[in-house]
Amino acid sequence: EINEAFSGSTVAVLKDLELDPAKVNVNGGSVALGHPIGASGCRLLVTLLHELKRRDRKMGLVSLCLGGGEAVAMVVKR
Structure with missing residues (x-):
C-alpha cells in the first residue's frame, strides 16, 4: 500500500x-480510508496485516x- x-x-x-494498479491500495488508499496525521502509519500497518x-x-x-x-x-512477512 x-x-x-x-x-x-x-x-x-x-x-x-x-x-x-490491481495490487496497490486494494482498499482505496488513504484518500478513501482516511489520513489521520500521526496515526497513518498504524492505519497502514493494520490494513496490510x-x-x-x-x-x-x-x-x-x-x-x-x-x-x-x-x-x-x-516489508512485513507472516
Missing part, C-alpha cells in the same frame, strides 16, 4: 515504477511519506 495524501502523486508513482490474512499472502509492503521529502517503507 502506498500512503496517498494526494491521489495524483500515487498515479504518478504507479506509472513511474510500472506497478500493477488484514489484507495479508484475508488473501492468505505471506509478504506485503507498505510505504509512507513523512513530509519534508522524507519517507519510510516496511
